Amino acid sequence: MNKKFIIGIDLGGTNLKVALLDLDYKIKDKEVLSTRSFMEKGQLILGILHSINRFIKYNHLSKAEILGVGLGLPGPIDAKSGIVHFFPNIPGWKEVRLRDILRKKLGLPVFLDNDAKLMTLAEHKLGAAKGFQNVLCMTLGTGIGGGLIINGRIYRGFNNAAGEIGHLGINENGLDCNCGASGCLEAYVGNQRVMAETRKAFKRKITPEELSLLAAKHNRMAIDIWRKTGSHLGFALAGVVNLLNLDAIVIGGGMAKAGEVLFTNINSALKRQAMSVQAKRVKILKAKLANHAGLIGAAIMVKEGL
């Protein structure tokens, strides 16, 4: 009767996912739309409104049963004031007071945060990072995102910008990075770079999924690409482990699907490079919540008012 629901939203570079979740973070209904249709705030609001109305209608709910709306967004967010600073991969958004705009139009409580932070919240509450006190969660995709759990709680830093593991430098005078700097981890293990290496090796376009399958079938070139990728990641993560003496590192995102061939190489590079006291402790784990981490994290943010 009094059961409440949460709207979780995950805006990515490709898809806009909108879901209805219950208070146990189970997904009851879900829509996946193309991000291209939501370049403008007005269109995003319309899309969300449309989904909510559909959820209400088909699940025989009333709006009063919606506890609130949580959004995970692909860029730097001021979570306290609800402002989107900008999106690196979606043009037209600059210093937008999105929370206030949505709250007014929807008549519901609205929370927003960076998508990697929400993935971190979700993995810590329900996924691979559960029970650990000091954790780095990272996503391997077009960009390399990250979030930190410190002393059992999400760590934001001064501007809610902490967690940018993709922009830890691993080579002075190294490869140019999309962020404008050079030698960043993302320049070596971001999707673009790995796919460029793959094209060079195989003389044709290959998806990360295919590359993983080829490695599983003992293809030398595919194994070699994952070995290099794991080695870059292990080198970067060793520095983070030395600095933060973490309990666990959780790795998700499209490329993490490569599985063992990638994780074995990350582990051996990390063990080679990290200090013994810190290396002994840390566990490298695969993210558990996969594509739903963003939606679940958005719902956790709404329920816990984080």
Next chain:
Amino acid sequence: MNKKFIIGIDLGGTNLKVALLDLDYKIKDKEVLSTRSFMEKGQLILGILHSINRFIKYNHLSKAEILGVGLGLPGPIDAKSGIVHFFPNIPGWKEVRLRDILRKKLGLPVFLDNDAKLMTLAEHKLGAAKGFQNVLCMTLGTGIGGGLIINGRIYRGFNNAAGEIGHLGINENGLDCNCGASGCLEAYVGNQRVMAETRKAFKRKITPEELSLLAAKHNRMAIDIWRKTGSHLGFALAGVVNLLNLDAIVIGGGMAKAGEVLFTNINSALKRQAMSVQAKRVKILKAKLANHAGLIGAAIMVKEGL
């Protein structure tokens, strides 16, 4: 009458400093001894006992007026159980229950921790990091030590081993480091390396102090060495700033005395490499408590029971 005092001890690679501090962390009396005489636990205990007795006698105190003894030690320490894991630069110490040993012999409460952690405590309570919430404190010496303040409190990590900024990798396949890994920041900006570069440039042995003086007098070669050192540091710190969205970085230790020529180059390398949201916020500051940071931090640990 009821005024209490604290014994602060700072064991370094060269000197053992023992001081009597009041509860406002003012140093009332101090002895500097050679570390070489204290390679064994028994000798260290005798040295401390001798200093305490001397402090009591010359300051007309009684042992009851000593609140406790705090030690800063140059290696990985289990602060909770009071165990020294080992000292990288002092042989003969391995898994020593130093707190229990000292407590029994001295009949006083004893606390111990890693020296860089105590420097961090001191700079945050009374020095350059005062008032900041998220800070990396680092010391530039033979080794590169570090400690973190996160959300206004000292951050230890799981094994009290957090803060090892010297062993953040800045070049894959880079210079060999004393820790056994390669490409660590310490391999590029540790005293040994900088002095080796200096000898190569000047064809003679030059101290860091002399190198700073030469730079102040516009010597090209000296300026160039500090420029390179600052550039390595700025590159490493940019990664940390991106990851932790820090408010401040405090830099101390012998080499930090180079002053402006070093700090300007750290700053420009960091601004070039760090992301704009994080770079805008962070302040690079010179440590304030100089050689006394370890002693003051040891006293803070005793008074606050940290």
